[in-house]
Amino acid sequence: MAPESDIYQSLKSKLISNGFAHGAKLRAEVLREEYGCSASTVREVLFRLSTVGLVSFQEQRGFRVPDRSPEKLIELTHMRVLLEAEGTVMSIRRGGVAWEAKLTAAHHQLSHIESRIHGQTPSDEIVAIWSGAEKEFHETLIVACGSETLKKLHGQLYAQFRQQLMVADRDFDFISTNIQHHAAILDAALSGDEALTRQKVHDHLARHLTGETLGL
């Protein structure tokens, strides 16, 4: 039998990879069958996901997938820039060579995948791999910051960001610029230039601050 934590992870990744339509109702009775557990168990999971912003909840009106909104994406991006820039600078200060090695490795992986995608429309599987590598790179940036609080907060924001972005749209034109952005962040971090690093983290996410990535 699937323990509740598994259902939590499974539902979470489905929400983040846009396995549900935005605004769709999430009925515990329906999801119950898919996971082979009771409705109460699903309900608990949905409650937990609602407190971290991945599911919206209204009393007596059940659970829903949050709607997409340009404002929300802009706000989430803003917070990501704030936390990621701060966390990366902290990692630079206290991460040492071990962190630099980890970051270089994460970038190498991501870079490899992105150059494969470059130009063509990738398969579902490639998209999933890219998502994992992109997440890994951005998590590695802040992994040595020394603040569990920052990392947990960033995790919440990143998940909501992904949910808003709908990578499933397959608009991978941005990949080529992404390659340059990620390289620029890596170079700045390795050089130890804190101001430059902050700038490059900001530049990488800046296109989400205008609403253009949501078709505005």
Next chain:
Amino acid sequence: MAPESDIYQSLKSKLISNGFAHGAKLRAEVLREEYGCSASTVREVLFRLSTVGLVSFQEQRGFRVPDRSPEKLIELTHMRVLLEAEGTVMSIRRGGVAWEAKLTAAHHQLSHIESRIHGQTPSDEIVAIWSGAEKEFHETLIVACGSETLKKLHGQLYAQFRQQLMVADRDFDFISTNIQHHAAILDAALSGDEALTRQKVHDHLARHLTGETLGL
């Protein structure tokens, strides 16, 4: 019968005002009686509180009140400075006169209470009033920032910060410096000097960045 949202609020405020000992076990069966509902309902509430960091949860081992730790308080303070400084600057830019008036009002209230406390050891009731006013002032700083995401995040952090701080300790010696800090933040904000405002927000919280407020 108390709806679940009431139990959530009630438990939350009890956790924040240190109505439970740090590290204490939170058994659903016990809390059930206090709120006159079933254990399952309490369990759901505890789950929700765990996702926002006010309750710690371990699989098959139940719920606990998070332990106090200097590191945690330092991390929470760091994040508060980051978000509160940013949010206040955003409020300065887009809040207008209406926001300035609200902030002045909130400060006036807080200032009044703090000058009454000054020197003496206050009663439970006064502490509760002060807590409310202090929360109100800091929320007002960021209320006009325009980002629901920032406000929600800050709310989570503020709650955890309060839980760590244990105001119940009644060490109100800091009140006199607090009065000056709050006034300095207000003045800086009203003057429109963004850099100065960031500095004053930082200064106000700086004493929590050393661990001294946890007896180190």
Next chain:
DNA sequence: ATTTCATATAATTTCGAGATTTTGCTGTAT
């Protein structure tokens, strides 16, 4: 045709019991 109200249907919320797992205790062997 639109609104209002009563009814029927469906969804949500609460509950307490049964199944599972952990925890504490006791006796035995090293």
Next chain:
DNA sequence: ATACAGCAAAATCTCGAAATTATATGAAAT
């Protein structure tokens, strides 16, 4: 004395059904 196994007690987790509340349907009145 310490370590370990087995047993008992207590706590946690899961479940499905009952109670409550929202939503949809349709009839009557304006």
